Amino acid sequence: MSGRMIDVAIAGGGLAGGLAALALHRARPELRIALVESGRTLGGNHRWSWFASDLEADGADLLRPFRTTRWDGYDVRFPGFERTLGTGYASMNSKDFDAALRRELPAEAIVTGRRVAALDARGIDLADGTRIDARAVIDARGIAGAPGLEGGWQVFMGRRMRTAKPHGIECPTIMDADVAQHGALRFVYTLPLGADQLFVEDTYYADTPDLDRKALSARIDRYCEQRGWTGEPRDFETGVLPVVTGGSLARFRAAHSVPGVALAGVRGGFFHPLTSYSLPFAVRTALAVAQDADLPGDQLAAMLESRANALWRATRYYRRLGRMMFGAGSPEERWRAFALVYRRPEDVIERFYAARSTRIDRARILMGKPPVPVLGAMRALATGGNSLAKAAA
Numbered sequence: 001m002s003g004r005m006i007d008v009a010i011a012g013g014g015l016a017g018g019l020a021a022l023a024l025h026r027a028r029p030e031l032r033i034a035l036v037e038s039g040r041t042l043g044g045n046h047r048w049s050w051f052a053s054d055l056e057a058d059g060a061d062l063l064r065p066f067r068t069t070r071w072d073g074y075d076v077r078f079p080g081f082e083r084t085l086g087t088g089y090a091s092m093n094s095k096d097f098d099a100a101l102r103r104e105l106p107a108e109a110i111v112t113g114r115r116v117a118a119l120d121a122r123g124i125d126l127a128d129g130t131r132i133d134a135r136a137v138i139d140a141r142g143i144a145g146a147p148g149l150e151g152g153w154q155v156f157m158g159r160r161m162r163t164a165k166p167h168g169i170e171c172p173t174i175m176d177a178d179v180a181q182h183g184a185l186r187f188v189y190t191l192p193l194g195a196d197q198l199f200v201e202d203t204y205y206a207d208t209p210d211l212d213r214k215a216l217s218a219r220i221d222r223y224c225e226q227r228g229w230t231g232e233p234r235d236f237e238t239g240v241l242p243v244v245t246g247g248s249l250a251r252f253r254a255a256h257s258v259p260g261v262a263l264a265g266v267r268g269g270f271f272h273p274l275t276s277y278s279l280p281f282a283v284r285t286a287l288a289v290a291q292d293a294d295l296p297g298d299q300l301a302a303m304l305e306s307r308a309n310a311l312w313r314a315t316r317y318y319r320r321l322g323r324m325m326f327g328a329g330s331p332e333e334r335w336r337a338f339a340l341v342y343r344r345p346e347d348v349i350e351r352f353y354a355a356r357s358t359r360i361d362r363a364r365i366l367m368g369k370p371p372v373p374v375l376g377a378m379r380a381l382a383t384g385g386n387s388l389a390k391a392a393a
Contacts, residue, residue: 008137010138013035013101013110017265020138020140035111038113038116048278050090050091051088054279070088071172072171074089078175079178086346091193136262137297138304140264146388147387147388147389152386158238159199161197161224162197162232163196164230166196175342187203206331211240246323249308259298262301262304263308288304344365
């Protein structure tokens with residue numbers, strides 16, 4: 001940087017940090033921003049997807065600069081039950097995320113390939129000795145674990161492939177759980193990105209964060225063979241995300257916070273505790289930051305903390321549902337919890353994924369035959385879950 005104090009410095013150029021920088025620049029182009037990312041590109045190696053119903057008009061507008069693939073509906077599949085839904089769905093990858101941010105933000109605002117050594121309420125220290133002084137600092141870096149929280153892990157491997165011939169698939173399959181479960185809730189997620197382009201992801205709701213790349217790759221091979229998809233892999237991604245069923249948000253945030261520094265993204269607690277979707281919450285947080293762009297750093301931190309606490313209270317239902325899913329019955333039967341959701345009306349499903357289920361929605365999801373044994377559910381709700389303090393290396 002030039003040595004002058006800037007307005008807002010953001011540590012972490014992933015989804016949350018990048019969207020916050022974009023929202024700030026669009027709302028207040030005169031502000032001086034620094035978006036600091038240790039990797040060479042913004043966004044890492046990820047794919048983010050969302051339902052059209054997850055976003056309000058201002059959120060959809062914020063994502064307009066990004067190249068996305070969109071569909072007018074999607075499929076789900078469970079043992080003995082499948083369904084096509086009409087809710088719009090969209091997806092983008094990190095390469096297009098990086099390209100759009102470099103196009104939209106001032107070149108001097110983007111600092112990549114520079115590791116953050118430390119940060120405080122007045123700026124960021126880089127590993128090479130550079131100091132970036134700022135009126136406000138936002139920490140949007142990722143997490144290696146979720147200390148203070150309880151639950152399980154969403155473990156996944158995704159592969160983008162070019163098929164040998166057009167695959168003929170028109171809409172995504174968001175959840176195909178009609179597959180061997182392998183001791184967890186397992187489902188395969190498929191996106192048709194072009195006439196001969198597929199993204200196939202093997203996902204597990206597991207008790208541990210262990211990710212066996214060789215085993216998951218082999219299972220993707222078998223899944224593709226069963227459906228007659230042949231072709232060459234182009235690239236892949238892996239991930240381990242927390243599925244939160246309980247614990248303390250205050251303890252989690254305390255483990256990641258620095259006094260006076262605002263926390264955003266997963267680091268700040270902005271994600272769906274059961275689905276692990278984070279994009280809608282990153283969008284809402286970015287817009288909130290832009291709206292209060294003039295706040296001093298400590299007040300910005302307090303504002304985002306208040307929003308995180310409100311989200312934690314609002315998502316208690318999903319944590320309880322997750323606690324029943326992980327703590328009652330067999331891991332091979334966990335798919336029943338999501339099958340129960342997908343048997344409900346489409347607007348109920350939309351609000352479920354947006355973490356905005358009404359009281360009536362919550363009752364409707366659980367009515368009828370419960371997805372887990374009742375006594376097991378009662379025990380699961382009364383006991384603590386597994387600690388999420390450490391993820392896989």
